[in-house]
Amino acid sequence: MHNLSIKELSEGLKAKRFSSRELTQHHLDRIARHDWALNSFITVTPERAMAQAAAADAQLAAGAGGPLTGIPLAQKDIFCTRGVKTSCGSKMLDRFVAPYDATIVEKLDAAGMVMLGKANMDEFAMGSSNETSWHGAVRNPWNPGRVPGGSSGGSAAAVAAGLAPAATATDTGGSIRQPAALTNLTGIKPTYGRVSRYGMIAFASSLDQAGVLARSAQDAAYVLQAMAGFDPRDSTSVDCPVDDYPAALDKPLRGLRIGLPDEFFAEGLEPGVRSCVEGAIKKLWELGAEFENVSLPNMPLSVPTYYVVAPAEASSNLARFDGVRYGHRADNAASLEELYKRSRGEGFGAEVQRRIMIGTYVLSHGYYDAYYLKAQKVRRLIYDDFKRAFASVDLVLGPTAQNVAFRLGDKGDDPVAMYLNDIYTIAANLAGIPALSMPCGFHDGLPVGVQLMGNFFDEARMLNVAHQYQQATDWHKRRPPGFE
């Protein structure tokens, strides 16, 4: 059952070949059997899951329910879930039980999906390897000595290992796409504003966007369909109609124009990764796509720009974790100042503290113009680059990451090397455009991802292209050894 697509699972449920309870129990069993080695879940919620599954079965028995009714999934631990610990991968919130549901939790519950538990993640989504989690590193099912990517590493590992058919994830600088590439999944970060941020614990508000990690574009299309849409509780969500993603999957690629930016194929790209991406280009060309070179001249500025904007917003967003109302509070503080200092010093890990300090610095009096304001201007230039490119092409294509999954601990001491992991993914967040990563081959036995970037609200087109590619290839069907 754990190798079936969401569509197949839904058909199986509707045809009564298996019940949602059986399907859910099967995944809970797999979590029990495998997750000790992966650490992809922070919290497993079997009772909640079985209750949801029973409700789904009742719905299905009555002939009701939609394409997701009774299908299990994992929720990234960044989404507030009523009555369930929502730790965001941090000691700070290790005992925080959310009193309300995030909008997407509500929506996926309403779609009949069954939450298996809360997926591990880098602390406050800050990381590219899932090593910063207070709950311990997540391991890559393709090689337990390797990282699964981050920050949505738990979501990625769980889906790649068949512990969940799909998972929610979030992407501030590549946190959906880079883990997708490193674990052989399809991951989509929608347009900024397409999916509500309400109830998603904020890292960098102007960059954060929720999306899906799944084993195919088709699976991702079904789940994203249930997540997307305007939310009056999120002022930055956009009130425009949501396309029918599953219905758009079958469109042929003839006439599709894809841009190849020089900047994505420059120095630093591992040759084995490059050849996989070139293979994907060739396959898409065979399927009818036309390619042309485009230039995104400001793309190389995206990492430094991001590491001003994201920490600035993070330093502000994380100010609320002060030990006063909820979250970790230091014992026996002698003064208010000590309460703040020690609660935050004890509750936050090193990477989070580093980013709070960077962010505080760049927003400080006298530095704001030189850093934050300047970064916002560069951000505009990066957006203009994409705008120019989309005048002549439908999509932009490039590698998702420079390398395959690296070893645990390899980049732990070098934050800059870690930050450079996101060199190909950050630009889409800065521009607010949608982007997707899909499997396109293996190098040294580890998965490689190729990235599609689209114009605003072009999710349907990107999922369509990925689906067509996946109809002609089987990279996405490969399963990690031991988890088949």
Add this chain to the structure above:
Amino acid sequence: MSVNTMEWEAVIGLEVHCQLLTRSKIFSGAPTAYGAAPNTQACAVDLGLPGVLPVLNGEALRMAVSFGLAVGAQIAPRCVFARKHYFYPDLPKGYQISQYELPIVAKGRLDIVLDDGSAKTVGITRAHMEEDAGKSLHESFHGQTGIDLNRAGTPLIEIVSEPDIRSAAEAVAYLKKLHQLVVYLGICDGNMQEGSFRCDANVSVRRKGEARFGTRTETKNVNSFRYVEKAIDYEIQRQIEVIEAGGRIVQETRLFNPDTGQTRAMRSKEDANDYRYFPDPDLLPIVCSAEYIEEIRKALPELPEAKKARFEAAFGLSAYDAGVLTGERPLADYFEAVVKASGAEAKLCANWVITDLLGALNKLGKDIGGSPVSAQALGGLLGRIADKTISGKIAKEVFEAMVAGEGDADAIIKAKGLVQITDEPAIVAVIDQVMQANPEQLKGYRSGKDKLFGFFVGQVMKASQGKANPDAVNRLLKEKLAPPG
């Protein structure tokens, strides 16, 4: 205090925090009512829980815009919310959502009139929208601090004046005018005790003729007009003394102590927070279209000055009476309702409202909203004067009974038998009786002591228990006392 204040000039700018009268908070749906049990009016957004997001209350924006229009200011076609960061237990998010570089209102003005009748214009630099913080409660918790977040997220506008004010008296005149305006606009309840309208005063002094400003201090949260006056006067004196003694003024924040009438240093500029303002990425810039602004302009109520001018022109009231009656919108509305209900002359109505009604309310310690006599009821009473059912003097007696809750005018007049005597033979009978009872005075009057006429009027009124129509008494007495022929 022996300094020679004549050589010195004070420069004052005021920052007023005005709580907007919206039903719900500025960025959440929680109610704003004052006085509820602690933390019962704070929702997930107000508590700053992880993952929550602000959504602007459209009513708060409308109120801020209407304020801007009422002070002739520019309404920003595009304004931006910014985060102001500092750590304090009653500030749930670690930042306050405020406005910084692009406020909603800029460059307004307020015309004030001082007690000596002179007029002055005070510039309004800007007014911006922001959320209030919660409250820290130190008293009820021994060795601990309680946090009440009911107030967190209450909408405010902060109104910043130009440093155009030169004395405590001017400051008070400005504040009263501003207070009157926001209450008129219906955007603030004006309750200073509850903190709905609070003021910080920036004060500096310089020698007369000096072009540059001196170093200023900011005195925080002074919550009555009288305290503002005291605090500013104290601060002016203190600064002059410091400078005359060879000292320097330190830029600092000071607190006013109403018990001593003094201000004391709270924190200096060096200790001040770096607020690290930046545009709030959770809120999009607000764009106010010309049509939106025009719609609000059309819906503005009649403002105090226009109302005063209309009262003078339409009702023939003196500038003083019109000023008193338009001082507060409910009083003006009350007065107009009395005029309408009574059918009496507006001047008569004005006298009654200003003298009798306000006098009675003052004694009762009530405001117009709590008046025991409704405008309809007072109108009914004045109508009985107009149609000569009772005299003005009797009306005072009826009014007292009305204040005491004995019913409406007609019921009291009937119950007490106070209907005015207009029947001439009846009045003549009383006059005859009075003339017979006072032969000495009659002789005196007829021998030329004209002043005794008043005595006879008084006696007739007394004998009729005040019910005789005074006009008729005058006329008939003159006839009866006049020499024959």
